[in-house]
Amino acid sequence: MSEQSKDLSGLNFAGEATNSEMHDSPGVPVEVPPPASPAENLAEPQSPALGPTAAPQAVPPPQAPSEEGDPKALQQAEEQGRAHQSPSAAQLCPVPPAPAQLVQKAHELMWYVLVKDQKKMIIWFPDMVKDVIGNYKKWCRSILRRTSLILARVFGLHLRLTSLHTLEFALVKALDPEELDRVALSNRMPMTGLLLMILSLIYVKGRGARESAVWNVLRILGLRPWKKHSTFGDVRKLITEEFVQQNYLKYQRVPYVEPPEYEFFWGSRASREITKMQIMEFLARVFKKDPQAWPSRYREALEEARALREANPGAYCPRSSVSED
Amino acid sequence: MHSSTRRAAGIMTDVHRRFLQLLMTHGVLEEWEVKRLQKHCYKVHDRNATVEKLEDFINNINSVLESLYIEIKKGVTEDDGRPIYALVNLATTSISKMATDFAENELDLFRKALELIIDSETGFASSTNILNLVDQLKGKKMRKKEAEQVLQKFVQNKWLIEKEGEFTLHGRAILEMEQYIRETYPDSVKICNICHSLLIQGQSCETCGIKMHLPCVAKYFQSNSEPHCPHCNDYWPHEIPEVFDPEKEREAGISKSNRRSLRSRQH
Numbered sequence: 001m002s003e004q005s006k007d008l009s010g011l012n013f014a015g016e017a018t019n020s021e022m023h024d025s026p027g028v029p030v031e032v033p034p035p036a037s038p039a040e041n042l043a044e045p046q047s048p049a050l051g052p053t054a055a056p057q058a059v060p061p062p063q064a065p066s067e068e069g070d071p072k073a074l075q076q077a078e079e080q081g082r083a084h085q086s087p088s089a090a091q092l093c094p095v096p097p098a099p100a101q102l103v104q105k106a107h108e109l110m111w112y113v114l115v116k117d118q119k120k121m122i123i124w125f126p127d128m129v130k131d132v133i134g135n136y137k138k139w140c141r142s143i144l145r146r147t148s149l150i151l152a153r154v155f156g157l158h159l160r161l162t163s164l165h166t167l168e169f170a171l172v173k174a175l176d177p178e179e180l181d182r183v184a185l186s187n188r189m190p191m192t193g194l195l196l197m198i199l200s201l202i203y204v205k206g207r208g209a210r211e212s213a214v215w216n217v218l219r220i221l222g223l224r225p226w227k228k229h230s231t232f233g234d235v236r237k238l239i240t241e242e243f244v245q246q247n248y249l250k251y252q253r254v255p256y257v258e259p260p261e262y263e264f265f266w267g268s269r270a271s272r273e274i275t276k277m278q279i280m281e282f283l284a285r286v287f288k289k290d291p292q293a294w295p296s297r298y299r300e301a302l303e304e305a306r307a308l309r310e311a312n313p314g315a316y317c318p319r320s321s322v323s324e325d
Numbered sequence: 326m327h328s329s330t331r332r333a334a335g336i337m338t339d340v341h342r343r344f345l346q347l348l349m350t351h352g353v354l355e356e357w358e359v360k361r362l363q364k365h366c367y368k369v370h371d372r373n374a375t376v377e378k379l380e381d382f383i384n385n386i387n388s389v390l391e392s393l394y395i396e397i398k399k400g401v402t403e404d405d406g407r408p409i410y411a412l413v414n415l416a417t418t419s420i421s422k423m424a425t426d427f428a429e430n431e432l433d434l435f436r437k438a439l440e441l442i443i444d445s446e447t448g449f450a451s452s453t454n455i456l457n458l459v460d461q462l463k464g465k466k467m468r469k470k471e472a473e474q475v476l477q478k479f480v481q482n483k484w485l486i487e488k489e490g491e492f493t494l495h496g497r498a499i500l501e502m503e504q505y506i507r508e509t510y511p512d513s514v515k516i517c518n519i520c521h522s523l524l525i526q527g528q529s530c531e532t533c534g535i536k537m538h539l540p541c542v543a544k545y546f547q548s549n550s551e552p553h554c555p556h557c558n559d560y561w562p563h564e565i566p567e568v569f570d571p572e573k574e575r576e577a578g579i580s581k582s583n584r585r586s587l588r589s590r591q592h
Contacts, residue, residue, distance in 0.1 A: 156342030
């Protein structure tokens with residue numbers, strides 16, 4: 001196998017996808033242009049795709065992602081791509097990369113993470129984006145997911161977000177083989193932590209969360225509506241527009257209230273993808289309490305879990321690892 | 326990628342995973358350490374299984390790694406023929422592996438040292454010559470004193486070996502960077518006449534100029550009382566080293582630190 005590459009101080013990677021298992025491999029060195037700054041990277045909506053999903057997509061959905069084993073998410077991703085044309089996706093995306101390029105990025109990220117860990121250096125998400133993902137930042141989630149999967153299957157390591165606040169990852173030894181796949185597949189972006197905070201707040205309240213309440217919570221993370229965050233960018237835009245567009249949240253005006261106030265609800269997508277038990281585990285972790293410290297909510301979560309098990313006896317059950325992100 | 330890991334899923338067990346984890350953690354290991362590591366992994370994850378032959382064990386793992394563009398590579402130290410193993414990245418060059426560790430000017434210092442080493446007759450570059458290039462470095466300005474420390478950092482990280490004020494490439498660097506070096510310096514690079522791999526240190530024929538690694542010389546001329554150059558047939562004037570024998574080492578009970586000084590003495 002001949003992998004040809006050029007060195008450019010490690011920040012640009014050029015390589016040929018010569019592996020016969022690559023689909024649609026162009027077989028041409030892919031030069032990644034100098035990456036943009038992290039803030040810019042992350043303020044954009046992350047299309048929850050496992051492959052190129054920009055609306056003007058001519059290439060048929062790639063084979064590889066469907067093998068990843070989350071058919072539900074892939075289906076939703078395709079629906080998303082067709083259903084709503086998020087303006088930023090259309091305007092920003094140059095050309096959706098070939099699946100082989102995404103796979104290659106995942107391999108580069110895998111090596112990057114392994115080396116950082118070997119050197120006992122901090123694995124910092126903005127660095128990952130700057131040093132490896134670069135212009136592929138729109139597909140960051142899919143790349144990250146694939147990398148986690150490889151690390152789990154081949155190395156028995158779990159790439160875990162250890163701190164939402166500082167956006168640091170760590171490589172930890174995975175528990176046992178059966179856990180590996182579920183844990184790896186559920187690994188998500190840092191955005192999830194932010195989203196989970198809001199969803200948890202709504203869940204605990206048992207009804208919609210007023211925007212003021214949400215900002216009180218986000219203050220804990222050092223996020224303010226008027227401040228641009230180095231990683232999340234315009235947080236207000238993220239939660240009131242992007243998460244809403246992706247159907248993770250609903251943002252509605254509170255009726256009969258003057259001056260106008262707004263509140264957040266769970267979006268339909270959140271209800272589909274995130275279980276109440278995951279919220280409980282997230283809360284337990286963040287507040288360092290037992291989930292049963294919220295007794296009625298915990299009971300609800302148990303009931304939902306039971307209902308899910310009865311409805312889908314053999315199906316893939318998203319593990320609590322979402323809360324481990 | 327997926328179908329390869331799926332196909333090999335039967336082969337990739339926790340034994341292999343742990344092995345990979347630990348090999349990656351250590352960076353580069355000698356053969357005896359690798360064998361010990363392998364046994365350890367079996368003990369932890371599969372006590373009752375027979376320990377597979379190391380070569381097969383590694384080939385199995387490599388068949389899984391192939392689609393990821395990484396490989397467990399086996400090399401041989403140039404001075405005393407000691408087998409070493411490292412997990413290397415084939416897709417990008419390994420200067421990029423160092424890139425996560427070192428600043429731009431440090432990386433450039435390494436490149437300059439590398440060039441001097443490759444161009445040299447002996448495979449060694451003197452500290453003075455390297456330090457004289459400090460003004461030409463990219464990035465932040467570096468003083469000579471600082472550069473000395475950076476060179477020591479390279480030694481500690483097993484990228485360079487130092488002997489009496491001179492620097493050459495560590496076996497690990499050769500393992501990881503051979504491809505990059507051959508591509509970047511196609512004209513000045515030296516190749517061993519026997520194994521056809523990259524050669525930094527070795528012996529040369531005084532007449533025709535071909536070069537051979539010391540361990541290659543040892544194997545080629547083993548039990549040959551009148552060594553002659555394989556290319557021009559002239560008498561081979563150098564001392565023929567002994568073939569590396571792991572058994573002899575164990576019997577002698579040499580400690581690891583002694584081995585290191587032996588290694589540097591042998592050249």
